[in-house]
Amino acid sequence: MKVLVTGATGFVGRALLAHLQTLPQFDVRAAMRSSAVDRLPPASQYVPVGDLDANTDWHAALAGVDAVVHLAARVHVMHEQAQDPLQAFRKVNVEGSVRLAQMAVQAGVQRLVFISSIKVNGESTPAHQPFSETSACAPQDGYSISKLETEQALQGVARSSGLALTILRPPLVYGLGVGANFASLARAVARGTPLPLGRIANQRSLLAVENLVDLITTCLTHPAAAHQTLVVSDGEDLSTTALVQRIARAMDRPAHLLPAPVWMLMGAATLLGQRAAAQRLCGNLQIDSSKARTLLDWNPPVTVDEGLRRALVGYRL
Template sequence: MQPLISSGGPVLVTGAGGFVGQALVAHLAAAGIAVTGVSRSHARGAGSSVRLARYEDAVPLLAGRACVVHLAARVHVMRDAAHDPLAAFRAANTDLPVFLARQAAAAGVRRFVFVSSIKVNGEATAPGQPFTENDACAPLDPYGVSKWEAEQALREVASQTGMELVIIRPPLIYGPGVRANFAALLRAVAQGIPLPLGAIDNRRSLLALDNLLDFITLCLRHPGAANQTFLVSDAEDLSTPELIRRMARVMQKPVRLITLPVILLKAAALVLGRRNMLERLCGNLQLDISKARTRLGWNPPLTVEEGLRRILVDNKP
């Protein structure tokens, strides 16, 4: 493992009002790293934070920064009301980070960490064939396309300016404050609702919030991270029934799984308009994190169960 280098100066975090951003600002501050978070909403957490009307207004804050972590994004939504979803995603997820990266390079920022998405690789993997950093990218929705286009443009900025670039592609992130389908599944297990998912035989990679924070912090100061792309996960690929069992064990609740043929689940999901949600529950999405382990010497500090316990400590589902 290569020796770590100093963070070299203050860090700027965009998207500091979000699920990951709030936690990252607090995490870096607790580690003794000078950090400022910027957000378009109220940013809670340790460290200084600045609320901006537009992220473009963050340019004056780039002066004197050693690193920027770009988290601000238009997130994937199930039912997008935008007239042109791809254009909306490109404006937030491609144009904005590229603009800030160019401004960061001009301000002398040493390293730009871009949190992308595994959706750049695609939506699913074949059983036992996890995604790697070397796979051809195949994003299928506007969110994934916008992240992939941002990655390509940011590499060009790095090449032109000499600013170091780190790209991180996480899968589903869970932790205190998690929302959407993961939170709904936690609530169902906590309430003892029978779930007809016992027949599903899949494998999915997940990422505990604290594991992501640990990895981002390492990428701020490890020389081996410069100009690299990394896939990162908890290194425990679970089936949906096994994830439910882990949730129940952590909450000390009985497991209420019903074994219903997957073909019936798919038919019901199609009728109810929940096909995409069921595909995520039934499909495989595995990540190979060998590169993070070998190049950076990183291993996720938390297990899945420990990550789930962090949710329960901070907020009951």
């Protein structure tokens, strides 16, 4: 099977390419916005395609391809410069994805696996009421709105063409080389910084990159994955306190946790303009991924502890 991976130089894209290259049934090609070959796994086939929008030329990238894994997207921007952020997200994520899907159909591609986000469903869940595939959609920022609109647009292309579309909605994905908030937390633990996170009794779902890559691989060939939307997680939810403790254990270091009450954390974060970040640390976001397990007979191959161990190998003494 000839597979095109978009967003191939990203965190998940690199892991997916490396995995698929070990499997003889797949012939893998990477699509990139530039010729940053040094960011790809060795011996990768690649095709530069330029920026992702309604005018991207996918002809060379799609030639002879049987399936596409679409990871490329405009993601969260720490210091947003766009005058209209929602339109900037739509230009790349919606218009660019529709262009890819339409050209894929014209090129004879049979299957498209689109990586969306659990943020399509919302930013948090009530305790013990996890998101599932039947949960209402409640995106709350430009990124998640554009992801939902992309899902809807791709479903329209699939209905009119017969393209076998699979949509995956992961939560925070962690693994070797991950950045953003997970990396900041890991650095703090590695430095021995005392963290006021010792009394947080929330529950959050995470996803090891190895588990996401394994599920994507399954969806490329499993007949039952066609025309499905699946939410996915590791299957073990952790409190923020437990996550810090597991991170410390994975690095063979002590966790320096201060038992600050949640109300104090939220108050301090509000004063510092970081209320949303504090809500992510203190709130619940749980996922019920039983549909993927039952429908595809899929089980995450990597436990949380093993996923953290692999992700944090560079932090250990």
